[in-house]
Amino acid sequence: MMLAVDIGNTNIVLGVYRQRELLHHFRLSTARQATADEYGILIYNLFNMSGLSVKNVEGVIISSVVPPLVHVIVEMCVKYIGKEPFVVGPGIKTGLNLRYENPREVGADRIVNAVAAIERYQCPLVVVDFGTATTFDCIDANANYLGGAIVPGIGISTEALYQRASKLPRIELEKPKKVIGRNTVHAMQAGIIFGYAGQVEGIVRRIKAEMNAPRLKVIATGGLAPLIAGETDCIDEVDPMLTLEGLRIIYDRNK
Ligand SMILES: Nc1ncnc2c1ncn2[C@@H]1O[C@H](COP(=O)(O)OP(=O)(O)O)[C@@H](O)[C@H]1O
Ligand SMILES: CC(C)(COP(=O)(O)O)[C@@H](O)C(=O)NCCC(=O)O
Numbered sequence: 414m415m416l417a418v419d420i421g422n423t424n425i426v427l428g429v430y431r432q433r434e435l436l437h438h439f440r441l442s443t444a445r446q447a448t449a450d451e452y453g454i455l456i457y458n459l460f461n462m463s464g465l466s467v468k469n470v471e472g473v474i475i476s477s478v479v480p481p482l483v484h485v486i487v488e489m490c491v492k493y494i495g496k497e498p499f500v501v502g503p504g505i506k507t508g509l510n511l512r513y514e515n516p517r518e519v520g521a522d523r524i525v526n527a528v529a530a531i532e533r534y535q536c537p538l539v540v541v542d543f544g545t546a547t548t549f550d551c552i553d554a555n556a557n558y559l560g561g562a563i564v565p566g567i568g569i570s571t572e573a574l575y576q577r578a579s580k581l582p583r584i585e586l587e588k589p590k591k592v593i594g595r596n597t598v599h600a601m602q603a604g605i606i607f608g609y610a611g612q613v614e615g616i617v618r619r620i621k622a623e624m625n626a627p628r629l630k631v632i633a634t635g636g637l638a639p640l641i642a643g644e645t646d647c648i649d650e651v652d653p654m655l656t657l658e659g660l661r662i663i664y665d666r667n668k
């Protein structure tokens with residue numbers, strides 16, 4: 414068995430693979446102050462509850478966009494799983510040709526998503542990851558990683574409204590029936606959901622023009638991908654496990 418760990422700003426997602434098959438996946442909240450022992454308890458319990466044993470884990474791979482948590486999760490792996498993990502970053506083979514000005518600046522999750530998308534879909538393509546931030550990653554016809562765009566995530570955008578405007582409440586991220594909201598909650602839901610879908614369409618349209626690739630494939634992933642994909646026809650596929658798949662592929666390239 415292999416364990417893949419994606420440390421995002423909101424969630425830590427874990428995937429347990431047997432060869433290419435994803436046996437189980439788990440989602441934890443990203444707690445920046447939690448210790449290796451606390452994550453150890455969670456993982457140990459999740460494994461037990463799923464009929465898995467940490468003793469059967471042959472290797473671990475981690476990607477992180479939260480630097481202070483890397484050593485915590487590495488320490489957890491060594492202490493509770495008995496394995497020194499691979500950490501996606503300098504020294505790890507990804508097979509990706511990065512055309513970013515400074516390749517070390519690209520978020521590890523973006524690299525991992527790109528690796529998985531190249532393997533699973535036809536290039537050129539764009540990956541849109543609806544996480545804490547929403548990222549757009551552009552891959553050309555020769556599988557080069559060109560870069561992309563980073564925009565405030567749907568959750569962050571919604572929080573900003575109620576945190577900064579006294580009369581706006583905290584709302585559920587649900588699609589309203591109409592774009593013309595006749596109460597505060599419906600008006601906010603319409604603005605967020607339909608506005609976000611429009612933003613994605615606008616960015617994808619500009620990317621297609623800039624890459625001169627009108628038939629470019631658009632792959633969406635991340636917690637909130639299904640919500641937006643339902644509101645626009647510019648997304649070709651929703652692939653919820655794309656990041657874990659990318660980690661599995663990179664693990665295989667380095668073991
Ligand atoms: N399966 C899910 N269903 C609904 N919402 C989800 C799901 N998974 C994650 N989310 C929500 O999506 C948002 C982004 O989460 P995620 O994609 O894990 O971000 P990150 O990679 O930045 O940690 C969060 O608000 C999270 O609560
Ligand atoms: C853009 C991100 C914050 C997205 O993180 P996430 O929403 O998955 O938690 C992350 O990929 C990151 O910190 N990137 C570094 C900057 C860059 O990619 O250029």
Ligand SMILES: [K+]
Pocket residue numbers: 421522542544545635656
């Ligand atoms: K992510």
